[in-house]
Amino acid sequence: MNSSFIDWGRLLLVGLVLSLAFPVTGEAQIITKDKKKIFFWQRDKDLVDLTPAADTMAVLDSLGMPSLAVATKDSLAEEEKNNKKSKKKKAYFGYRVKKGFARQGKGKNQIVETFHYLREFQQPNSYAPEKYYFDIKKRDVLRTFNFTLKPNQAYILHGPYTRMRGDVVIEQGYFYKGTKHLRWETFRTDSTLASKLHYEKGFPRDAVISYYDAAKTKIKEVIPYQYGEVQGQYLKFYEDGQLEWRGTYDKGRKVGTWSHFYDYRGRLQHEFQYPESAYDKPAEPVLTKHYDAYGVLVYEKKN
Secondary structure, eight states: OHHHHHHHHHHHHHHHHHHHHHHHHHHHHHHHHHHHHHHHHHHHHOOOOOOOOSOHHHHHGGGGOOOTTTOSSOTTHHHHHHTTTOGGGOEETTEEEEEEEEEESOGGGOEEEEEEEESSOOOOOTTOSOEEEEETTTTEEEEESSOOOOTTTEEEBOEEEEEEETTEEEEEEEEETTEEEEEEEEEOTTSOEEEEEEEETTEETTOEEEESSTTSOSEEEEEOEETTEEOEEEEEEOTTSOEEEEEEEETTEEEEEEEEEOSSTTOEEEEEEOOSSTTSOOOOOEEEEEEOTTSOEEEEOOO
């Protein structure tokens, strides 16, 4: 009996030791895991705030495009990174470009234009109200309305553009296949901002565009809007794509010269004159010029 009692005592003692050793270790492991979960959860809670800024114009400003005054990368920064080894293969908006310069005048008032143009010629959108190109013969950056450009005549502007007078930037923006795109800024001689406009491949960004067809390939009318008002250049087209009307709105009123065209080779038919600005006294339009279908001036109002 005494030996049996001793044996049972030894077993109880061993069991007690095991129960005190292993459960404590297991509990410690669970606590350790719980602590890790708590720390991990606390780190996840610290998220980046993506709430839009109070200035909604900053959020909507040209698809988030930075001003060229402070930008160090264009909208295709990733593509430029891939082309660092070969500076000759820069691309903007998916198209390879070359860099060019144009100069006018001398001294402090010299105008220097820095631009980019498409390596491979592409005709600008025929509906775009203004097309910009570098004239190879005249060696100057020019603008056209209805003229069809030719590869041996023009380099189509595409990418960043800067116009400087001396050391002062007076205009900057981006081109897309010969049309103004994203944010465009003009500056006074003291470098203060004079104006800022936004474009979407040649058209005012906030313009209301209507079409002749459901596929939206034939533009009918372009009504420009800025800050909720009809403001800027108005365009209306014939169904075949030729321009019918071109004019300017100022605070919802027709101003300046309005032109009406024949549906034949884009030839001008009439010019009407409205008050110069929205601040002038309202007046009926005055016919100032009339051309026949051959482009011959048949009437001109005398001053």
